[in-house]
Structure formats: structure tokens, C-alpha cells
Amino acid sequence: MTTPLLDVSDLQVEFRTRRGVARVLDGIDFSLGAGETLGIVGESGCGKSMTALSIMGLVPQPPGRIAAGSIKLKGEDLLQVGERRMRAVRGNEISMIFQEPMTSLNPVFSVGDQIAETVIEHEGLSRRDAMDRATEMLRAVKIPAPEQRVREYPHQLSGGMRQRVMIAMALACRPQVLIADEPTTALDVTVQAQVFDLLKELQENTGTTIILITHDMGAIAEMADRVAVMYAGRIIESGSVSDILEDPHHPYTRGLISCVPHLVPDPPIQRPTLLEIPGVVPPLTDLGKGCAFEPRCGNRMARCVSEKPSNFEVGPNHIAGCWLAEAGAST
Amino acid sequence: MKVKVERPSVEFLRMYLRNMAAVVASVVFFIIIISAVFVPLFLDVDPFEIVWAPITPPGQEGFLLGTDNLGRSMANQILFGARTSLAVGGAAATITLVIGLLVGSLAGYYRGWVDEMLMRVTEFFQVLPPLLLSMVLVALFSPTLETVVFAIGVVSWTGVARLARAEFMRIRELEYVKAARSIGSSDGRIIWRIILPNALPPLIVTAALTVGAAILFEAALSFLGLSDPNVMSWGKIMGDNRDYLLEAPWTVIFPGLAIFVTVLTINLIGDGLNDAFNPKLRER
Numbered sequence: 001m002t003t004p005l006l007d008v009s010d011l012q013v014e015f016r017t018r019r020g021v022a023r024v025l026d027g028i029d030f031s032l033g034a035g036e037t038l039g040i041v042g043e044s045g046c047g048k049s050m051t052a053l054s055i056m057g058l059v060p061q062p063p064g065r066i067a068a069g070s071i072k073l074k075g076e077d078l079l080q081v082g083e084r085r086m087r088a089v090r091g092n093e094i095s096m097i098f099q100e101p102m103t104s105l106n107p108v109f110s111v112g113d114q115i116a117e118t119v120i121e122h123e124g125l126s127r128r129d130a131m132d133r134a135t136e137m138l139r140a141v142k143i144p145a146p147e148q149r150v151r152e153y154p155h156q157l158s159g160g161m162r163q164r165v166m167i168a169m170a171l172a173c174r175p176q177v178l179i180a181d182e183p184t185t186a187l188d189v190t191v192q193a194q195v196f197d198l199l200k201e202l203q204e205n206t207g208t209t210i211i212l213i214t215h216d217m218g219a220i221a222e223m224a225d226r227v228a229v230m231y232a233g234r235i236i237e238s239g240s241v242s243d244i245l246e247d248p249h250h251p252y253t254r255g256l257i258s259c260v261p262h263l264v265p266d267p268p269i270q271r272p273t274l275l276e277i278p279g280v281v282p283p284l285t286d287l288g289k290g291c292a293f294e295p296r297c298g299n300r301m302a303r304c305v306s307e308k309p310s311n312f313e314v315g316p317n318h319i320a321g322c323w324l325a326e327a328g329a330s331t
Numbered sequence: 332m333k334v335k336v337e338r339p340s341v342e343f344l345r346m347y348l349r350n351m352a353a354v355v356a357s358v359v360f361f362i363i364i365i366s367a368v369f370v371p372l373f374l375d376v377d378p379f380e381i382v383w384a385p386i387t388p389p390g391q392e393g394f395l396l397g398t399d400n401l402g403r404s405m406a407n408q409i410l411f412g413a414r415t416s417l418a419v420g421g422a423a424a425t426i427t428l429v430i431g432l433l434v435g436s437l438a439g440y441y442r443g444w445v446d447e448m449l450m451r452v453t454e455f456f457q458v459l460p461p462l463l464l465s466m467v468l469v470a471l472f473s474p475t476l477e478t479v480v481f482a483i484g485v486v487s488w489t490g491v492a493r494l495a496r497a498e499f500m501r502i503r504e505l506e507y508v509k510a511a512r513s514i515g516s517s518d519g520r521i522i523w524r525i526i527l528p529n530a531l532p533p534l535i536v537t538a539a540l541t542v543g544a545a546i547l548f549e550a551a552l553s554f555l556g557l558s559d560p561n562v563m564s565w566g567k568i569m570g571d572n573r574d575y576l577l578e579a580p581w582t583v584i585f586p587g588l589a590i591f592v593t594v595l596t597i598n599l600i601g602d603g604l605n606d607a608f609n610p611k612l613r614e615r
Contacts (some may be wrong), residue, residue, distance in 0.1 A: 018439060056512065056513055058509070062443075086515075087515040087516075087517060088515060089514070089515070090513055090514060090515035091513065091514030091515040092515060094511075095513060096513040098509065098510055098513075099506075100506050103505055103506040103507060104506040104507055104509075104510045105507055105510070106507040106525060106528075106529070107507075107512070107529065108528045108529055109528075114350055117511075118514045118515075121514065121515055121516060122515060166510070169510070169514065171515075207366050219541075239475075244342070
């Protein structure tokens with residue numbers, strides 16, 4: 001097997017807090033080839049964004065600390081290289097788009113300037129060439145009248161347009177990996193679909209690997225090739241998108257899938273109750289000895305309290321971290 | 332169909348022009364600057380020269396503003412004094428801003444021990460009485476204009492530093508700073524090119540007000556005789572004539588008026604800038 005494009009192994013990140021050390025990432029493992037899309041799902045606070053920040057080398061330290069693990073980009077461990085090399089990687093080889101298109105653009109510069117900035121920083125183009133590239137990128141992300149828009153300021157654009165600008169900015173240097181941290185959470189549903197279509201199309205054209213972070217199972221179904229489900233700083237189930245959606249093994253994954261509301265034409269008088277997973281993510285400072293999901297789990301067993309389940313293979317490339325999966329038993 | 336949206340600079344100018352007081356103040360300030368810069372160039376006189384009998388009231392013998400107790404023309408003194416006051420005010424305000432911005436931006440951006448250290452230094456300067464400290468500085472070194480500028484700058488940068496720190500602390504947490512970092516921008520670039528332009532509005536307003544404060548400060552120092560005795564300035568005129576307040580009130584009133592009008596126009600301009608930067612605050 002060739003070396004994967006991005007290989008994260010046993011990544012552990014800790015944060016020092018007033019109530020003790022919180023292990024926000026506890027042994028994250030995944031690897032990605034060129035052109036693949038990995039979806040990372042989970043509730044708020046489960047470590048999705050922290051995974052992204054770790055890959056970007058942007059974990060605030062202190063209070064954060066990368067305790068162990070490696071993040072290899074084409075064999076180069078990004079945790080070992082210096083800040084200087086990291087700056088060259090960011091935006092050029094790995095880039096990121098953020099959740100809030102409303103505040104992710106600098107209000108005092110035109111969008112063209114901001115896209116050009118990346119290109120000047122990494123490719124040393126002249127201002128003029130960089131602006132041409134910016135216009136070209138705006139066209140690539142399907143913004144109408146790019147020659148005109150390139151001189152406009154963020155407050156003159158709608159949310160969907162700003163997210164497109166963010167995508168243009170992130171892709172301006174043709175990075176190999178694009179991390180999209182909940183790129184559509186703040187957008188209208190109709191615009192969401194457009195943004196996903198755009199990302200897919202750009203991926204087909206450029207072969208970029210995408211890490212899509214979301215809590216939206218629908219987005220995963222539409223975009224991802226593979227899925228990693230995170231809970232309390234661990235990947236508790238991972239596999240191909242069809243494995244996860246059709247044959248989930250971890251009770252939490254099943255819970256997440258059943259929580260997706262369905263559109264029912266002609267709803268009965270008594271509408272079906274929206275399902276939820278009771279309880280909240282436990283505080284990361286005291287996770288106890290057992291499975292972190294145990295207090296909320298409907299299938300809990302005695303050993304869930306005392307022993308942390310390891311990851312069991314339940315199918316080809318399909319792994320679940322639950323005692324139920326130990327014997328390959330599927331319920 | 333398409334709404335024409337103005338460039339930010341155009342919109343800013345339009346907002347500024349809506350504030351009548353600020354517009355009038357700008358015009359008056361412009362006139363003060365022009366006369367301070369150009370009149371002494373064409374008027375070949377020495378403000379220290381005795382031109383007529385002492386204590387001539389204004390308007391008599393062709394002396395528009397009268398003469399002082401030594402028979403020097405008040406009008407000449409005030410015209411030449413304007414240069415000193417404005418130059419010292421401007422230079423001191425520049426020093427204030429440079430120190431304040433440097434300290435505030437580094438403290439607010441880096442936080443941690445850098446912040447702790449710089450803020451303790453700031454507090455040290457904040458608890459010293461400013462007039463007293465600057466008097467000591469001027470008295471300690473020679474009373475030249477440079478010393479006065481330096482003394483004023485050293486005692487008044489703390490406010491700017493605190494304001495800049497607060498702005499940097501607020502802006503550094505915003506998404507677009509994170510986004511800038513995620514495209515590989517260096518710290519220096521983030522501080523000066525990304526955060527600073529966004530932190531500027533309140534700082535520009537403060538800068539304008541600082542110029543006014545520095546002019547007052549300079550006047551206070553020279554009134555107390557702690558300035559270069561060979562250079563005419565408004566504070567010095569008032570200080571020289573304070574013993575003749577009853578016999579020749581105009582010798583104190585006119586320079587006082589000059590200080591008052593100048594500082595007032597500067598503050599009105601600052602106010603106008605503030606309104607133009609924050610149109611929402613104005614509508615309340």
C-alpha cells in the first residue's frame with residue numbers, strides 16, 4: 001500500500017483547565033488518500049473542531065498540549081516540524097474553511113485583496129497577478145460577475161456568497177487537503193446544497209481531499225466516502241458511508257442516525273416524536289474508567305462501567321468501539 | 332435593480348460631513364495650521380523684538396492685539412507661538428501613539444507573560460502624577476522643545492496602550508484572524524495588516540483627542556516656565572504675563588483664547604471622526 005496523503009495516528013490532545021486536565025482528543029486514528037472525503041460527525045464538544053485545529057497546527061498552546069501521536073502529510077510529521085514550515089503548509093497544502101462566513105472575512109479589505117493575500121504569501125505572485133487569480137477563483141466558485149465582485153467588501157455580499165469567497169480563499173493555492181469545519185451550518189438549506197455541490201465539483205476537478213466536519217447526517221450521506229463518528233474525544237465508529245448509515249454498530253451512531261427528522265407528507269394528527277439521545281456529553285475532566293457513552297447508552301452492560309471498549313473490527317474497514325461489537329455480534 | 336454601494340472611504344466622508352460642528356471645526360483648524368505654518372515665513376519679524384511702548388491696549392497704534400509689559404507685539408507672539416504649540420502637540424501625540432500602540436498591540440495580541448509584564452509597566456506609569464513626572468523630566472534634562480515633547484509623550488501613552496490592548500484582545504478572537512492564521516499568515520502580518528486596520532477607528536479618535544491634550548500639556552509646562560525660554564509658545568506668553576493680569580488682561584486672555592479655540596476644534600474634529608466611524612452610536 002502506498003503512503004496515504006494524510007495519516008493521523010494516536011493523536012492525543014490535552015487542555016489544562018481549572019478542574020484538571022481534560023483529554024479532548026484521545027487517540028484519534030485515520031488516514032486518507034488523495035481525492036477522498038472523510039466525514040467527521042458528532043455532537044458539540046466531542047472534539048471534531050479540535051481534530052481540525054490539530055491538523056492545522058493551530059491548537060492554542062498553552063492551555064492546550066499535544067500529548068502524543070503523529071499527523072503525517074505525505075510522510076512528513078507535521079507535529080515535529082517548526083512553526084516556519086507549518087506556516088508554509090497552512091493555506092498552501094492544507095487549508096480550512098470555517099463555520100461562520102459572516103465573521104470569517106476581514107471587513108476592511110475587499111474580498112479580492114483577501115484571496116490575493118494567500119497567493120502572495122505562498123506563491124510570491126505580484127499584486128496584479130494575484131488579483132487576476134482572485135478573479136479566476138471567484139469564477140471557479142460560481143460567483144456572478146467576478147470582475148466586479150472582486151473589488152467588493154464582505155458586507156456587500158450575502159452569507160452564501162461569503163462562504164463561496166471563503167472556499168475560493170481556501171482553494172486559491174490548490175491545497176491537497178481541505179478541512180471544512182461545519183461549512184454550511186450558518187446557511188439556508190437551499191444554499192447548503194449549492195455549497196456541497198460546489199465542493200464536490202471542485203473536488204472532482206482538483207482531486208483535493210476533503211475532511212468534512214459536521215453534525216448533519218444528511219450532509220455526510222451526500223458528501224462523504226468514509227465516516228468517523230466521534231464521541232468525547234474518541235472515534236467510536238468508522239467505516240464507509242454505506243456501512244455507517246446502513247449497518248451502524250455503535251449505539252451512539254444508531255442514536256445519531258435515528259435523530260435525523262424525516263419529512264412526512266400528510267402527517268398524522270399525532271406527529272411522530274422527534275427522537276433524541278438523552279443526556280449530554282460528559283465533562284472531559286472526569287471520564288471514569290469505562291465507556292464514555294455508558295451513562296447515556298440504552299444497551300449498557302456491567303462491563304461498560306468498568307472497562308473501556310477497544311476498537312473492534314465488525315467488517316472490512318469498519319470499526320466500532322463498543323463491547324457489543326466484540327464478538328462481531330450485530331443487534 | 333442593483334443597489335449602488337459606496338466605498339467605505341466615501342461613506343465615511345459623507346458621515347463626517349453630516350456633523351456641522353466638526354466641519355466648522357475642521358475649517359477653523361485648517362486656518363490655524365495654515366497661518367501657523369505660512370505667516371511667519373512671509374512676516375519677517377522676531378516675536379521677541381520690542382516694537383512699541385509697553386502695555387498698549389489692543390487696537391491702539393495699529394497693534395491689533397496690543398503689546399505686553401515689555402512692549403512686544405501680542406499678535407506676533409501668538410502667531411509664532413502657534414507653531415510651537417501645534418508642533419509640540421503633534422509630536423508629543425505621535426510619541427504617545429507609537430508607544431501606546433506598540434505596548435498595547437503586543438500585550439493584547441500575545442497575552443500571557445508579555446501582557447503581564449507590559450501591563451505592570453503601564454500601571455507604573457499610570458500611578459505617577461503626569462504633570463509632576465513631566466516637570467521632573469524637563470527639569471532633570473535641559474528645558475528644550477525635544478525634552479518637552481519627550482516628557483509629554485512618556486507620561487501620556489498609558490491610555491492609548493490600554494485602549495489598543497482591549498481592541499487587540501477583542502479582535503484576535505474573531506474568525507477572520509483565525510482564518511488569516513489558517514492561510515499561513517505570520518504574527519507580524521496578523522498584527523499590522525489584519526488586526527490593526529480593524530482596531531484603528533477608536534485609536535484615530537483617541538489620537539485626535541491626544542493632540543488636544545498634548546497642546547494643553549505643553550501650555551501648562553511652559554506656563555510654569557519649564558520650556559525653552561528662547562522659543563515663543565502660548566503657554567509661555569501667559570506665564571510671562573501672569574503678573575500683569577490686572578493692568579494688561581489682554582496679554583493673558585488672547586493666548587488663552589488661542590489655546591481654547593485650538594483644543595476645542597481638535598476635540599470637535601475627534602467627535603466628528605467618532606460619529607463617522609460609529610454611525611450607529613450617533614442615532615441614539
